[in-house]
Amino acid sequence: MTPGRISPEAVLAASERAGIRDEPVTASEVAAEVGCTRRTALNKLDTLADRGTIRTKKVGARSRVWWLPDDGDAPPEPATAGLDGVPPDGGESDRLESEFREMFERISDAFYALDDDWQFTYVNDRAEELIDYRDAGLVGQDFWEVFEWATDSTLGEEYRTAMETQEPTAFEFYYPEPLEAWYEVSAYPSETGLSVYFRDITDRKRREREIEEYRSQYETLVENFPNGAVALVDPDLRYEVFGGSPESTEELTRTDLEGKGVRESLPEELADVVVPGYEAALDGESSEFEAAVGDRSYRFHFLPVRDDAGDVFAALGMSQDVTERKERERRLQRYQEYIDAVLDAIDDVFYILDESGQFRQWNDSVPAVTGYRDEEIASMSPLEFFDESDRTRVAAAIREGFENGSVQIEAETVTKAGDRVPFEFVASALDSPSGDRVLAGVGRDITEQVERERKLEAAVDELEASNERLESFASMLAHELRNPVTIGQIYTRQLPDETDSTAVEYVTEAFDRIEDMIDVMLVLTRGTEAVGERVPVDLAAVARSVWDELSVPDATLTVAVDRTIRADETYVRHLFRNLFENAVEHGSTSNRPEDDDTVEHCSTGDQPPDAEATAERDGRGVAVTVGDLQTGFYVADDGAGIPPDERDAVFEAGYTTAADGGGTGLGLAFVQELADVYGWECTATESDAGGARFEFRDVERDPPCL
Structure with a gap:
């Protein structure tokens, strides 16, 4: 039976089945009979007791029992005759009175009877206990004299009304001192008096x-x-x-x-x-x-x-x-599952650490990489995945991530099998949805990167060793060449006057060019170490001196620079010589190409010494200008110029368009290298006349004397 639908009548029927007509029953016995909780049975039994259908009293400190009055559904209406102190007439009357007395004594409610003169004719033990507080006995006394206060009370009014109307009444009443308690009173009138039942309902x-x-x-x-x-x-x-x-x-x-x-x-x-x-x-x-x-x-x-x-x-x-909250939780759960699926699909290691440095979350790559199962990882500290020598550094990185908001570190992880795998870890501090500060990071296997770096370092070491060998070879070769060149120059000056002057001139020039080539080679291989001490150099004077040495009568030089710089004059002379010869060789107005073929950018000294070549070197009217810039100088000509898409390539070593004529492609490479050595910015562009223009900026000036 459904607990909420159990009626008091059903409980009464169950009580009868439990034997309430023969002896008192407990709430537990009734509950077992009904098939409900003890509390439900207790509530329904109280309802029946409130109606007067059954009676109840406490047994011990916490237990109660219920029973049926002898006459069944209603409390008995006592016969006042025989209970008013007048001796019974014997026989059947004596028996009935005895039974009535025994019954009223068993009733747990208080009971007393009044005759039509309002005198007490019977008071049971419970009533005497409650209202005979003077312990003087009540039978035979006048009710209104014993309880003077009742005359003008609700109690007195209800009693008088019941006797006048001969209708039963029931009401609740608060008894004043000395009882100071609430009682439920039921009064049953008759022609010979009033029967009163009352019980303490103070607790209720x-x-x-x-x-x-x-x-x-x-x-x-x-x-x-x-x-x-x-x-x-x-x-x-x-x-x-x-x-x-x-x-x-x-x-x-x-x-x-x-x-x-x-x-x-x-x-x-x-x-x-x-x-x-x-x-x-x-x-x-x-x-x-x-x-x-x-x-x-x-x-x-x-x-x-x-x-x-x-x-x-x-x-x-x-x-x-909580429908909306549950829906949000479901969406959050689906989103979390989606995020987890995405993270698990990432090959890189993903992890979240709490502020104590312990794992809060990780993706499938962590067990895949480390070899540990998820349940093992849950009980491990992140530091256990690293060698003891790295743990202090890793712990410091975790603290740094929380303090600074981000951190990056490289370290080798140690797998369960003992393998070492280099990883790069990048992490950022975030606020989790619960408000906690966490460190979310990604770890990437950098084994291949480490191997590439190792190979690169090895290649750099090998290149440096090769450069050292090349520099050593260049120095040795320069030393070995200078001796025969010096001897050749000395002996050339000692030739008799009748010697063929043209041949002597070419031999002398060849020796000079070899010496120049040695200087260029040293700069290209040794860089700064090849350049001597920086001293004041007058650009205008050096430019005119180098031009005079070239002997190109059909070409012209305009010097429009007034600047003294700090450099090695020998190499500044080489710079001007290469630029002037490049302009004369490839800037001749009669030698301009009819198409976009590039000009040769090499030194004229690389050409064979024959008459035809000499004629080509005359320049045929090319004009060269050495001019001033705000932070440097330039050398320009009015020749054929350099195509825009080749202006960077002309500085590369070996670049030449005149290889068949003996060009080496080292002239402008030397110019670029020298500019780099001195920290100058060197660029090739077009001159105002449409020819080639080489600009040098950020050139260190020699401070003037004050």
Whole structure:
């Protein structure tokens, strides 16, 4: 049978089956017979006792029993004759009086009888215990004299009305001192007097008063309860206080529910959820759970409400609609599952650490890389994945990540099998959805990168060694060449005058060019180390001197520079010589190409010394200008110029368009290298006349003397 639908009549029938007509029964026996909780049986038995159908009393400190009066459904109306102090007439009357006395003594309620003169004719033990507080005996005394206060009280009014109308009455009354207690009084009039039953209902009135106090206390909660309902339910599962909106039954109001039974007031689906919660609370148990009602989700909370003695006299139930929250949680769960799937699909290691430095989350790559199972990782510190020599550094990096917001570190992880794998870890500090500070990071296997770096370092070391060998070879070769060149120059100057002057000139020039080539080679191979001490160099004077040495009568030089710089004059002379010869060789107005073929950018000294070549070197009218720039100088000509897409390539070593004519492609490479050695910016561009222009900026000046 459903607990909320058990009627007092059903409990009475079960009590009779349990033997209540023969002997007192307990609430537990009745509950077992009905198939309900002891609390439900207790509530229904109290209802029957309130009606006067059965009687009850305490047995010991916490137990109670119930029984039926001898005449069944209603308390017996005593016959005042024979109980008024007049001796019975014997026989059957004596027997009946004896039985009545025995019955009234068994009744747990207080009972007394008054005759039509308002004198006590009988008082049972319970009544004497309660109202004979002077211990003077009540039988034979006038009721109005014993209880003078009752004359103008509700008690006196009810008694007089009952006798006048000969109608029974029942009412609640507060007895003043010395009892100071509430009683439920039932008075049954007859022509010969008044029979009165009364019992102490102080506890019940106290509970009602406490419920009323709780009602007042919960009014604010009830009226302002958010997004749900709150209710105070009495032991009979009736609503005492209600507020809010019942789950999925918005049409029900407070007026509809207060004073009504929970089971009868709610839809069956909802009642099946809340009634067990209220019953458990009335049995002293708290509960909290979530359940679906219809298409909505609710969170329920049931609490026992206790009086000052600790006894449960009501149950508090609360519910809140959590449908939106549950939907958010489901979306968050789906999103988290999506994120987890994405992270697990990443080959790199992903992890989240809390502020204590322990793992909060990781993806599938962590166990795949380390060889540890998830349950092992959950019990491990991140530091355990590194060699002891690296743990202090890794711990410091974790602290740095939390303090500075981000961190990057490279370290070798040690797998479960003992293998070492180099990783790069990058992490950032974030606030988790719960508000905690966490460190989220990614670890990437850099084995291939480390191997490439190792090979690159090896290649650099090998290149440096090769450069050292090349520099050593260049120095040795320069030393070995200078000796025969010097000897050749000396002996050339000692040739007799009748020697062929043209041949001597070419031999001398060849020796000079070899010496120049040695200087160029040293700069290209040794860089800064090949350049001597920086001294003041007058650009204009050096430019004119170098031009005079070239002997190109058909070409012209204009010097429009007034600048003294700090450099090695020998190499500045080489720079001008290469630029001038490049302009004369490839800038002749009669030698301009008819198409976009590039000019040769090499030294004229590389050409064979024959008459035809000499004629080509005359320049045929090319004009060369050495001019001033704000931070340097330039050398320009009015020749054929350099195509834009080849202006960077002309500085590369070996670049030449005149290889068949002996060009080496080292002339402009030397110019670029020398500029780099001195920290100058060197660029090739077009001159105002359409020819080639080489600009040098950021050239160090020689400070003037003051």
